[in-house]
Amino acid sequence: MSEQAIIKKFMYVNRKSPYGTIYALESLEVVLITAAFDQDVSLVFTDDGVYQLMKNQNTEGIGMKNFSATYSALGDYEVKKVYIDKESLEERGLSLSDLQELVWEDEDEDYAEKSLINLVSRSELSEIMNNQDVVLSF
Amino acid sequence: MALEVNGKSYETDEEGYLADLNSWDADVANAMAEADGAPLEDNHWEVINFLREYYEEYQIAPAVRVLTKQIGKRLGKEKGNSKYLYELFPYGPAKQACKYAGLPKPTGCV
Amino acid sequence: MSMLHTVNKSPFENSTVLSCISLCSKNSSILFIEDAVISVMKSTKFTDVINNSLKDFKIYALKPDLEARGLSLDNVIEGVKVVGYEEFVDLTTEHDSVQSWL
Numbered sequence: 178m179s180e181q182a183i184i185k186k187f188m189y190v191n192r193k194s195p196y197g198t199i200y201a202l203e204s205l206e207v208v209l210i211t212a213a214f215d216q217d218v219s220l221v222f223t224d225d226g227v228y229q230l231m232k233n234q235n236t237e238g239i240g241m242k243n244f245s246a247t248y249s250a251l252g253d254y255e256v257k258k259v260y261i262d263k264e265s266l267e268e269r270g271l272s273l274s275d276l277q278e279l280v281w282e283d284e285d286e287d288y289a290e291k292s293l294i295n296l297v298s299r300s301e302l303s304e305i306m307n308n309q310d311v312v313l314s315f
Numbered sequence: 316m317a318l319e320v321n322g323k324s325y326e327t328d329e330e331g332y333l334a335d336l337n338s339w340d341a342d343v344a345n346a347m348a349e350a351d352g353a354p355l356e357d358n359h360w361e362v363i364n365f366l367r368e369y370y371e372e373y374q375i376a377p378a379v380r381v382l383t384k385q386i387g388k389r390l391g392k393e394k395g396n397s398k399y400l401y402e403l404f405p406y407g408p409a410k411q412a413c414k415y416a417g418l419p420k421p422t423g424c425v
Numbered sequence: 426m427s428m429l430h431t432v433n434k435s436p437f438e439n440s441t442v443l444s445c446i447s448l449c450s451k452n453s454s455i456l457f458i459e460d461a462v463i464s465v466m467k468s469t470k471f472t473d474v475i476n477n478s479l480k481d482f483k484i485y486a487l488k489p490d491l492e493a494r495g496l497s498l499d500n501v502i503e504g505v506k507v508v509g510y511e512e513f514v515d516l517t518t519e520h521d522s523v524q525s526w527l
Contacts, residue, residue: 194435196493197460213378225435228463231495238489238509242374245495250373253381268437270468270500288388 185310186217191226192314195245196236201229202244204315209247212254219258219309220251221302223265226315230261230276245277252281252293259293262302320346332414336370339417347415351406355415359403361390366416376421379409427452429520433459433527436471441526446478454483456508456516462490465505472502479504487513 189208195201212218222230229245236243251259259279266272273296280290297305306312318325320342326334331347333339344363348355355363365386369377377385379397387395394400400408409421430449436442442457442464449455455478457464464471465486478484484505491498491507498507508516517523 193438194460194463194494196490197433197435209375209378213380215380225437225460225463228494233497234495235492237492239493241493243493244374246372246374250375250377250381253373253377253385268470269463270466270472275495282388284384284388 182215184215184217186219186308187211188219188221188306188309188312190221190223190306190312190314191229192224194225194228195234196239196241200315201226202242204313205244205247207313208251208256209254212251212256218254218256219260219305220256221260221262221306223262223302225265227261227265227269227271227276230279232275232277248277248279251279255281257281257291257293258295260295260297260302260305263296263298266296318343318346330414330420332420333417336417336419339367343417344415351411353405359412359415361394362386362400362403362408362412363416365389366412366418370416370418376409376413376416376418378421379407382409382412382421426522427454427520429453429516429523430455431523431525432457432461432464433525435460436464436469442471443474445526446474449478449482451481454485454516454520456485456487456513457490458487458513459490462486462494462496465501466496467500467502475502475505485512485516 189204191201191204193200208218208220230248234243234245261273261276273294279293281293282288283291316327316329318327325338325343328334345355366376369385383395383397383400386400404411413421430445430453432442432445432455434441438460442461445455465475465484475484485508486501486505488507488509501507
């Protein structure tokens, strides 16, 4: 990290199901690029965006790359804040157990795995969103 | 574009990265390194093999900072630093090692 | 006349699924593909709409699109038929015409 680096708070809001459109994949790529530049990155999964984290995705039949495995690399990129909208899960009959686990490894504690996922209500999300420097919606 | 090694042809992009991850083998990695003037040794292979495993698991080539941290975790702190990795891969560890490993250019590579 | 309707948008995203259902006649069918496969899952806020529609016409969902999204076949609403690409082709020939909703 360079001494003079400006660090901004970037929030990526993921609102679409994967594969039907290119938004989910594009968002993930921009997230990784932003994180590689040492910015403060957080991700939100709301509306159909919650489907991006579904377990057991298998894209063989549709002939597209299954990028769900890449979300597990977020911790390596030091993205430590992932917010899941509780209401969006409920509307879809889903719970956290339907979604993949996301962790980061704490080097200072012998690589102990710590969860990235925070289940939040709309009102909590609204407050977190208000505290960002940049919010990008996909 | 294509690269010819021992009579076998490997499709590449304009920067020399393999077009198809699955067409990779040790021969093409060695040929790329020799063309760059630095044949591969065990230390290089540790990093190349790590990159292939990382891609297999996460479907991406890691950015250099991620690579450095993970090498430190798996191969020891004395190898998990930019100095060591830049000595092995002077054109940039992520870019050059990913190329030898047959991976696409890293996402967010600097 | 029988018509096969195909819909590819999530019901949460816009009203295409609901419009299609309201315009589908009794001897016609709806095939949900791509993001529209979300419509046939149990326990969503659209489950009742789908259950009611099943009384009037046949509903299908494309299996590869369910699998891609990690949507378990066990959680598909009963009465909805899960089909593959070959049956998709059969459906288009069995009906007099096809309407692809956008």
